[in-house]
Amino acid sequence: MFSFIVSRLLQALPVMLVVSFISFAMFAYVGDPVAIMLGQDFTEAQRQALVQELGLDKPFFVQFLTFLGNAIQGEFGLSYRLSRPVAELIAERAPATLELALCAAIIAMAVGVPMGVYTGLYRNSWLSRIFLTFSLIGVSLPTFLIGILLILVFSVWLGWLPSFGRGDVVRLGWWSTGLLTWSGIKALILPAITLGLFQLTLIMRLVRSEMMEVLRTDYIKFARARGLPNRAVHFGHALKNTLVPVITIAGLQLGAIIAFAIVTETVFQWPGMGLLFIQSVGAADIPVMAAYLMMIAAVFVSINLIVDLLYYAVDPRLRIGRGRGH
Amino acid sequence: MIRRLFLVAAALLAVAGAAEARTVRWAASGDPNTMDPHSQNVGTVTMVLQQIYDALIARNQRLGLEPGLALSWSQVEPTRWRFMLRQGVKFHEGEDFTADDVVFSITRSLQPTSNFGIFVDTIDHAEAVDRHTVDIVTKAPDPILPNKLASVYMMSRSWSERHNATRPQNTRQREEMHTVRNTNGTGAYRLQSREPDVRTVLVRNNDWWGWADASNNGNVTEVVFRPIASDATRVAALLSGEIDFVMDPPLQDLNRLRQAGNTRVLEGPEVRTLFIAMDVGRDELLYSDVRGRNPLRDVRVRRALYQAIDIQAIHRTTMRGQSVVTGTLFPEQVNGYVREEDVRLPYDQARARAQLAEAGYPNGFEITLDCSNNRYINDEQICQAIAAMWTRVGVRTRLNAMPLAPFFAKIQRDDSSIYMLGWGVPTLDALYSFQSLLATRNGAQGDGIWNFGRYSNPQMDVLVQRMKTETGEARQAAIRDALRLYREDVPHIPVHHQMIPWAMRSNISMPHMANNQPYFRWTTVN
Numbered sequence: 001m002f003s004f005i006v007s008r009l010l011q012a013l014p015v016m017l018v019v020s021f022i023s024f025a026m027f028a029y030v031g032d033p034v035a036i037m038l039g040q041d042f043t044e045a046q047r048q049a050l051v052q053e054l055g056l057d058k059p060f061f062v063q064f065l066t067f068l069g070n071a072i073q074g075e076f077g078l079s080y081r082l083s084r085p086v087a088e089l090i091a092e093r094a095p096a097t098l099e100l101a102l103c104a105a106i107i108a109m110a111v112g113v114p115m116g117v118y119t120g121l122y123r124n125s126w127l128s129r130i131f132l133t134f135s136l137i138g139v140s141l142p143t144f145l146i147g148i149l150l151i152l153v154f155s156v157w158l159g160w161l162p163s164f165g166r167g168d169v170v171r172l173g174w175w176s177t178g179l180l181t182w183s184g185i186k187a188l189i190l191p192a193i194t195l196g197l198f199q200l201t202l203i204m205r206l207v208r209s210e211m212m213e214v215l216r217t218d219y220i221k222f223a224r225a226r227g228l229p230n231r232a233v234h235f236g237h238a239l240k241n242t243l244v245p246v247i248t249i250a251g252l253q254l255g256a257i258i259a260f261a262i263v264t265e266t267v268f269q270w271p272g273m274g275l276l277f278i279q280s281v282g283a284a285d286i287p288v289m290a291a292y293l294m295m296i297a298a299v300f301v302s303i304n305l306i307v308d309l310l311y312y313a314v315d316p317r318l319r320i321g322r323g324r325g326h
Numbered sequence: 327m328i329r330r331l332f333l334v335a336a337a338l339l340a341v342a343g344a345a346e347a348r349t350v351r352w353a354a355s356g357d358p359n360t361m362d363p364h365s366q367n368v369g370t371v372t373m374v375l376q377q378i379y380d381a382l383i384a385r386n387q388r389l390g391l392e393p394g395l396a397l398s399w400s401q402v403e404p405t406r407w408r409f410m411l412r413q414g415v416k417f418h419e420g421e422d423f424t425a426d427d428v429v430f431s432i433t434r435s436l437q438p439t440s441n442f443g444i445f446v447d448t449i450d451h452a453e454a455v456d457r458h459t460v461d462i463v464t465k466a467p468d469p470i471l472p473n474k475l476a477s478v479y480m481m482s483r484s485w486s487e488r489h490n491a492t493r494p495q496n497t498r499q500r501e502e503m504h505t506v507r508n509t510n511g512t513g514a515y516r517l518q519s520r521e522p523d524v525r526t527v528l529v530r531n532n533d534w535w536g537w538a539d540a541s542n543n544g545n546v547t548e549v550v551f552r553p554i555a556s557d558a559t560r561v562a563a564l565l566s567g568e569i570d571f572v573m574d575p576p577l578q579d580l581n582r583l584r585q586a587g588n589t590r591v592l593e594g595p596e597v598r599t600l601f602i603a604m605d606v607g608r609d610e611l612l613y614s615d616v617r618g619r620n621p622l623r624d625v626r627v628r629r630a631l632y633q634a635i636d637i638q639a640i641h642r643t644t645m646r647g648q649s650v651v652t653g654t655l656f657p658e659q660v661n662g663y664v665r666e667e668d669v670r671l672p673y674d675q676a677r678a679r680a681q682l683a684e685a686g687y688p689n690g691f692e693i694t695l696d697c698s699n700n701r702y703i704n705d706e707q708i709c710q711a712i713a714a715m716w717t718r719v720g721v722r723t724r725l726n727a728m729p730l731a732p733f734f735a736k737i738q739r740d741d742s743s744i745y746m747l748g749w750g751v752p753t754l755d756a757l758y759s760f761q762s763l764l765a766t767r768n769g770a771q772g773d774g775i776w777n778f779g780r781y782s783n784p785q786m787d788v789l790v791q792r793m794k795t796e797t798g799e800a801r802q803a804a805i806r807d808a809l810r811l812y813r814e815d816v817p818h819i820p821v822h823h824q825m826i827p828w829a830m831r832s833n834i835s836m837p838h839m840a841n842n843q844p845y846f847r848w849t850t851v852n
Contacts, residue, residue, distance in 0.1 A: 032735030
């Protein structure tokens with residue numbers, strides 16, 4: 001078990017290295033931070049001075065290695081745009097994104113799994129048809145459009161929920177939470193639904209097809225033959241066996257939710273990391289972009305690891321397989 | 327008896343009304359990047375800071391000069407301006423405002439880490455004469471120094487020294503400077519709280535010297551600024567009543583906002599002119615199929631491109647009427663504007679083709695138009711229209727539209743044959759435009775720093791020199807001559823002055839300002 005974790009962590013290193021290299025190489029194309037920092041009026045001498053100050057006159061690999069060296073020490077420098085330490089900026093925004101992503105994932109699981117089970121069991125009922133149609137919309141409509149539609153209905157027409165921002169937040173140490181105030185919870189509803197909708201429909205369809213598959217297997221037939229009640233067959237045997245792929249997908253999707261919160265955060269002006277990233281792209285704020293991409297890579301790597309460990313817990317066959325020394 | 331009760335009730339209501347908080351919730355797409363008054367010279371920063379800080383000289387609702395922290399000023403010698411300061415002014419944290427603070431603030435804005443070079447470029451140093459008199463000594467006579475000083479905000483020396491902020495924010499520092507998130511001005515509003523990218527709250531400074539003046543009739547007690555990047559969300563927030571004032575509503579939503587009933591749209595011109603600049607420096611044009619020569623060096627080709635543009639169609643369709651068509655370099659709010667020179671070459675496709683043939687390009691040529699797609703109102707659409715119009719007369723135009731960061735990087739590398747630029751004039755004087763855009767680039771501060779087409783005309787350079795040093799009628803004449811030359815030589819193809827719509831809830835009234843800055847001292851909430 002321990003060696004498994006270590007080997008996984010070692011595999012993660014080259015991934016991180018490649019990500020950091022690719023993202024750093026991309027920055028040559030996002031624009032010239034110097035031009036943006038200097039504004040409208042400057043002399044060539046001022047420009048040269050700033051280029052030197054930022055170390056942009058050095059060869060690419062020197063810049064990259066400097067960046068990597070600093071990054072290993074957790075030092076990402078000062079944001080070009082906001083003149084504040086990057087690590088502090090990201091730490092400030094992380095709670096907003098994580099709360100949003102977590103709520104979206106919970107909505108997706110809590111609604112998607114029951115809906116998937118229902119549509120798997122009662123394939124031809126009218127409710128299943130409604131669910132399936134609804135899931136088609138969720139899969140095919142782009143996130144920003146869903147967000148705007150929700151704003152139009154619930155903010156502009158009905159006036160029930162706020163159209164942007166995070167509401168009032170409460171500080172718990174360095175963490176800021178919107179879950180403890182009424183306005184914070186109200187502000188969370190629309191973005192969380194927008195962000196979770198795609199995942200919700202995905203999980204629903206996945207659970208449905210897995211359920212249908214499992215229900216055809218022999219052990220379900222035996223279970224029924226033993227006279228087990230429907231509830232035990234459906235949830236104790238069938239659902240449990242559909243969970244392995246669902247955990248994989250849901251886990252990986254959690255990473256995707258955090259990474260792709262960018263669009264939702266932009267639509268709802270949600271003050272999270274995604275919004276910070278978008279604004280940094282606009283200003284060619286390389287230190288923030290680099291740190292963000294590294295962090296997202298780290299999130300994906302760790303989620304993968306956690307998913308692998310969860311397999312261990314859910315599927316006994318894996319434990320036996322490794323025990324034999326494969 | 328009943329009547330008296332009414333009177334008492336009315337009086338009580340009036341008292342209650344006076345004490346009631348009048349809040350304006352204000353949104354725009356961009357958040358100020360810093361609260362340092364001498365660091366970044368950009369509109370999103372100034373729009374907040376000018377509520378908090380005062381300059382020696384203030385601007386009135388028509389952008390004219392008015393006494394600010396200085397009550398009067400005069401040019402006592404050609405290179406020496408004297409400013410008599412207002413007495414009894416206090417900073418928000420209680421310090422007295424004195425001549426020493428002026429000397430400090432001028433020195434601070436002269437630091438290399440300041441982005442305000444254009445406003446202080448001619449200043450040699452400032453010296454305090456007595457507690458309430460300051461002399462500013464310039465390197466050469468500067469007739470428009472007061473115009474420039476209207477943009478240089480005054481800070482407290484003792485406060486800045488106490489917080490280790492005697493220089494504007496420097497990128498090399500590993501630590502954040504105090505002034506990035508804190509302020510201490512003398513202005514009408516105090517900064518109460520600031521969460522970058524989330525919320526900036528200003529509260530009324532009841533001790534502000536300006537409230538004694540009847541023209542500062544605003545009644546706003548609190549301003550809450552919230553950046554909202556998404557256009558649709560910004561409009562939705564205004565319609566749903568979560569926001570009272572939107573500074574940059576998208577053009578396609580204006581009609582809806584006009585008809586919504588509880589919102590209204592205020593329109594006015596901005597001091598920002600869009601034009602097409604051309605590479606007239608290279609011997610062979612980049613991104614073209616012409617080999618060995620540069621068609622844009624020929625004034626007939628430049629005129630042909632000019633006359634191929636159906637500007638009324640752009641005004642009507644692309645801009646939905648929200649633009650002021652122009653034939654010159656800057657709008658009438660700028661000192662030096664001459665109406666007779668604001669005339670376009672007429673739209674005439676046949677004439678355009680004829681001039682191309684005369685210049686030796688009967689079959690036209692290929693060209694790439696570089697354009698930003700998120701900097702000016704409808705910039706990409708304008709360029710699309712122009713590219714189609716040029717193609718129609720035979721100049722086959724590829725459009726290269728990109729976000730502002732790569733766009734500015736590209737043109738600043740001189741890596742463009744033809745591009746569209748929008749130019750604002752913060753000093754409200756013609757020199758700024760001519761010097762930055764049309765003077766020969768020679769490495770000197772300000773000369774030709776935005777002249778990426780490398781236009782160079784000795785006549786123009788002489789006129790720019792005269793604008794820098796001469797005064798009175800001679801200077802106005804130099805500007806007039808430069809505007810004439812601009813029309814004849816066609817270094818740019820003018821497009822239009824941008825109109826800026828502001829949208830607000832019906833209970834807010836405020837003057838529309840051509841510098842695209844709201845002034846809450848003049849804003850009332852009913």
